[in-house]
Amino acid sequence: MPPPTLPHLVTFLAVARLLSFQKASSDLNLSTSAVSHAIRTLEERLGVSLFNRTTRSVALTEAGEHLLGRLEPLLSDVGSVVDEMNLFRDRPSGRLRINTSRYAAHLVVVPLMARFLAAFPDITLDIVDDNGIVDIVGAGFDAGIRFLESVPEDMVVVPLGRDCRFAAVATPSWLDANGPLLHPNDLLPHECVRYRFPSGRIFRWEFEKEGQRIDLDVRGRVSVGDQDLALAAAIDGIGPAFIFEDVAQDAIASGRLVRVLEDWCPRFTGPVLYYPQQRRVSSALRTFIAMALGQV
Secondary structure (H helix, E strand, O other): OOOOOHHHHHHHHHHHHHHOHHHHHHHHOHHHHHHHHHHHHHHHHHHOEEEOOOOOOOEHHHHHHHHHHHHOOOOOOOOOOOHHHHHHHHOOEEEEEEEEEEHHHHHHHHHHHHHHHHHHOOOOEEEEEOOOOOOOOOOOEEEEOOOOOHHOOOOEEEEOOOOOEEEEEEEEHHHHOOOOOHHHHHHHHOOOEEEOOOOOOOOOOEEOOEEEEEOOOOOEEEEEEEHHHHHHHHHHOOOEEEEHHHHHHHHOOOOOOOEEEEHHEEEEOEEEEEEEEEOOOOOHHHHHHHHHHOOO
């Protein structure tokens, strides 16, 4: 029987990283049946089972785990060699995969996308917005964009020079009915719109003024995992919300929401771009970083 081919191994790596034939087919731009056929062929040629499959899940066998551990660094080296050929091209090319939180995508990626694609027509952007914590190496991403506290310690971090700020907001009618909010502790008797991280942890509202820091675990019957949902809930009068300033700015400008406790909401460092120390930076990623920093 002939040995496995490189396309078979690349397909295996995609399925192994994503643990999904459907997601791997989308990632590789192949049909699900083509991915399944490639994996069956690879297993037949190796004479071992690489995955345990059910109708609901895909998991690596012991042989599959071993193959993944050996194959990942080898194919990473192959990718680096191929990318080095871009040094001999007149312009950057290739696919750039970035994993980002939804807010960071809104703040950093969206303003750049059209200009970046127009300036570098040989680069393909693959942006995945995900508020969960993602292993960008294991999931096959070139870089991530998140707030610094979510970045692993072994990454190269590129500050993007954007400050952020939260805004505590409520509707005028809610404030008329419930009275003014002059201190963060004034929120404690009220039901608020709470934000829930993908892990299930509820975000504590963070206030600071003149060196005094107050973190509040506010009450509320509504918890959401999306800034736009928090904004909509606040506009509907469910209660005060604590959301990013630029997400709320249109509603504040139109008078649908009123900002409160503004002097308790300091600025802080915005999202950063990060990538693995051990991995060679592709020409596509270098170019994206340069544009994000305003250097091109």
